[in-house]
Amino acid sequence: MKNEVKKGNPWALLPLGVFLVLFIGTGIISGDFGKMPVLVAFIISAAVALVFNKKVSFGRKIDIFCKGAGHSDIILMCIIFLLAGAFGNVTKSMGGVDSIVNLSLSILPPNLVVVGLFVIGCFISISMGTSMGTIVAIAPIGIGVAEKLGIPVALVLGAVVGGAMFGDNLSMISDTTIAAVRTQGCELKDKFKVNFMIIIPAAIITAIILGISTAGYKASLNETYSYEIVKILPYIAVLIGALLGVNVFVLLAGGIVLAGAIGIFTNSLDIFTFLSASSQGMIGMEDLAMIAIVIGGIVELIKFNGGIDFLLSFITSKIKSKRGAEIGIAALVSIVDLCTANNTIAIVMAGPLAKDIADQYDIDPRRTASILDIFSSCWQGLIPYGGQVLAAAGLAAISPMEILGYLYYPALMGICGLLSIVLGFPKLKSMEKEQSKIA
Template identity: 25%
Template sequence: MGNPSKRPSIWEALFPIVFLMVLLVINIKVFGTEGLSGSNQLVLIISAAVAGLIAAFRLNVKWEVLQDGMINSISSAMSSILILLLIGALAGTWMLSGIVPAMIYYGLKVLNPTVFLVAACIVCGVVSIATGSSWTTVATVGVALLGIGKALGFSEGLIGGAIISGAYFGDKMSPLSDTTNLAPAMAGTDLFTHIKHMMKTTIPSILITLVIFAVIGVMGNPEGTIGQVEEISTVISDTFAINGWLFIVPVVVILLIIKKVPAIPVLLSGAILGAIFALIFQQEVIHNLAVILDIEGGVSLQSFKIMMIALYGETSIITSNEIVNELLITGGMSGMLYTVWLILCAMAFGGIMEVSGMLRVIAEAVIRKVNSVGSLIAATAGTGLFFNVTTSDQYLAILVPGRMYADVYRKRGLKGENLSRTLEDSATVTSVLIPWNTCGATQASVLGVATLTYAPFCFFNIISPIMTILFGYMNWGINYYSKKEMKLINEEEIVA
């Protein structure tokens, strides 16, 4: 962080946040779900400018310091941006190769409207635990489940809520997850103590979520009919060469993730394998696209160009069924550019807020209001959400509160797993509910469902922070240091 010559007041620190929130409310009212196309990005840039003006003229922070803060903040998101672009490429080749259509085809054979939402949530949870990645789960299995759910007649917001609820449950509980490793590291506890402690709040949260989805499945009345589902299945099988060999690609991707291969090479491998399988199994689809796009030349030239378009651009496969046509559209890497733009603007705003000291002032003001275990946990959860909103980054929402509250928890006799659990119950799961957060923007782009459309149905993500606050105030599942341990901690602090 820079060294502003003047400490910001709480009102100076809050003004850019309030300005951002007011402008976003107006923007959402005017543009609705189209805000991601550019207006949300401009709101963040304008808000960053307001924060910069306060930092420069009220706090005497030099432009070079503000610029470095923005650059460092954006740099921290570069891996997420690369992953996002590769997810776009993977989605393109997986659609063209028939992998996603095959998932939809077989899914329609085994799922029915009554159990679909529960099944979607559980499947995404299991895959996310196995892979440790909610992003990969949503981009692969989630996309297929969205297609199945739409074919069954469910609204895309409700389907998205079930997918994301399961994916983020699995992400939280997986020892392979980066956030599940980051939270205990910040709180000063070990990974498996952290996971075991999380079960106390996470299991009730996911059980309540599944009950809600089960009730909706039983009581709901989706618009899809058996005849419509059969027609969709027939159209998919007539358009693509559907077979079990196609599932080799997602299995390979999942195995690579389980082997802890980094996400970028995994996704690139998945995209390339998708292209290879398209060349092997979907020559007729490639030929038809070449005719529609009026691509001249021999088979090899046509195939090469179609593969490249699937990786970087929009691919639309036309059938006789309008519902299927909606399922068979992908944007490739270019379809992710609005989201990349949003992330860059959000990180610029967060960088100025952090380097100017404004975020620190707000955080310290929160800590001063804490007077009980319940209020401490509530403050931690609220701070995680606050940093998701202001820094637009899930990792900062874990890192900064983790550093802020570690000593406070220790001095109050609370073991580190209480802090790490609260960070996960708030920062990890709420990130996907914020439209301009890297997680919210990414999942909206991957699923093609606006954040504010799916957010009300992400019951697990909404219940989790409420559950952890309830446990805090009721003093349930809280681990305390013994008197002997506290004596040792106090002696160590005196020596230090």
């Protein structure tokens, strides 16, 4: 039976409205959705939240904001972001990214070049945990392949973006995965298993479509690509450790140390460049960490003023079942991503409300985390003003709109996500039962 939900106050959502007006309005007026810094837009929204509700003293509202900003889940998420940034930059600095790309190209099937690029993108993105980094690494190679074989550049870039979004959605060190599991209170390995079962058909179908659509283009890449297997070990260690359930702090810290040790052993780094690479990686995640902290404070004020109660009341009034609740969560994170063009921010914003809905309708947190990640990543890989499509189009000097017709994987990921909700797949044993078996 559903719990009683307070009607709340719709005006408490004004800070979010201000953010959307600032972000989307600036993008529409300037033609560039990157013109308005996201953190600045959220700071202004936070100011609006602080002046709302004159019945409460300003000092009390500051306390409420700080309570939300300093919530243990938010701080843990920020620390994990910093560690993930350090791991990514250290492995890149010691040559891990180049080794993964070159190893993948060395084993690329000569008659399945575009399919191979898609698979390479999947492998690299799940190893690196970043779709943008994957696109920057292999899009230039894809462009060269397209020009050499006469394949439409947009088709090849669609395959590259699709592969990049595969790992962005699944990787153990992806900021979207970290945000999804932290907001829903489940383990990385558990979310990975559920998420993988839902989206693997999308990857397989994408590979088949790419294979059929490029069957007439056959050639081999004659260049020799050098790589060092030892430099790929940190990625493999993190993936295996995550699947075995190693604590995420131990996992990432161990990965950083292992990558640094390999870099020093292979003379790719010394102790000081290792420390510098770690620092630079953390600095690269500072914006995201600060955004998460500010959003935490804003959400707490919105909750205090009745905004969350209003959203819950509105959404649950349209929901008649657990399946309807899952569709509501999917719609919620999709709308936020379409508005913000950032799937991590979409999850951080929608996560607390999704958690409330999931608790009310007894939805497994592993499933909720998967829904959040799948639908935010799906739209992030499809919108022409998203960073991923813009980066790919920019590297090829073509319009983002040209790539849209070839974004098979993000579209299929969304379809598989919807089918998983409609069909109730996969069937999950309760977390309590699994934990009792382990005990």
